[in-house]
Amino acid sequence: MTEVPTTHRNPLRTAPNLLTVMRICLAPFLVSAILENRFGLAFALFVAAGLSDALDGLLARMLKQRTSLGQYLDPIADKLLLSTLFLVLMYKGLMPTTVTVLVFGRDVGILLVAAVLYAVAGRREFGxxxxxxxxxxxxxxxxxxxxxxxxxTAxxxxxxxxxxxxxxxxxTIASGLHYAWIASHRSSSQPNTPGAN
Structure with a gap:
């Protein structure tokens, strides 16, 4: 039986991407554990999610299974998990509201800037x-x-x-300002196109 070339394999079936999907699936269990005040379980699940994050990057390099899907899916999984946990912990009164608002405000700002850069300059990369x-x-x-x-309470x-x-x-503040500077620099470096404001 001939081996299917890597380029034709389903990217979701690679080990790194399967770990990333598993990390996404952990989110509702983590939320449930926190809401039920089962903090020992919540901490263990969060550590497991962190280990899977480190492991998927390692496997992607070792097995040479880096995919375009993985490059998008991995940060989405991280943001989904962290954003959800910040909200739930704030709801439980364990995370300061100011911290959560800053984290969400920065992420929304970066998404809007990335969308504008793509619309105006056709840039997809915003590493x-x-x-x-x-x-x-x-x-x-x-x-x-x-x-x-x-x-x-040690x-x-x-x-x-x-x-x-x-x-x-x-x-959060420093990285938000840095991303704003990068976006400003990239947009100013684009040549004016006919009809553009």
Whole structure:
């Protein structure tokens, strides 16, 4: 039996993309655990989601199974999971409203800017900056420590929670401003087309 070429395989059947889909499927279970105050289970599921995120990137490189679908699906899965958790934790009174509003405001702003760049300049690529990556790490840490804080009030957990929330606020603002600068630079570098305002 001849092996099907990688280019003709269903991209959803690759190991990295299956892990990403699994991470998306974890979202409702995580939400349910938090709403039911089962924070031990919620923390374990969140750690599992984080490990799957690290593993899918590793497998994509090792197995040479990077796909266009995966490049879009992976950040969507991350944003879906984090955004949902920020909202649910805010609803439970565990995540400050200011932090959640900033996180959502930044993400909505980036989506709008990306849409405008695509409409005006035909640009599809709008990759993450170093500030954006650092912000994602801060958000993941903040969610993890907020959940952990419900399991233990050890001093280091209390301190790490405050640091992670402050870092999330600072990096959310910094990365939002950086993306705005990138968008401004890219739009100004586009040549004027006939009829364009």
């Amino acid at each position: 993450p900056s170093i500030f954006g990556k650092a912000n994602t790490v801060a958000q993941v840490t903040a969610v993890a420590v907020v959940l952990l804080h419900e399991l233990t 001093k280091w957990v209390v301190i790490l929670r405050l640091v992670a929330l402050d870092a999330t606020v600072g990096l």
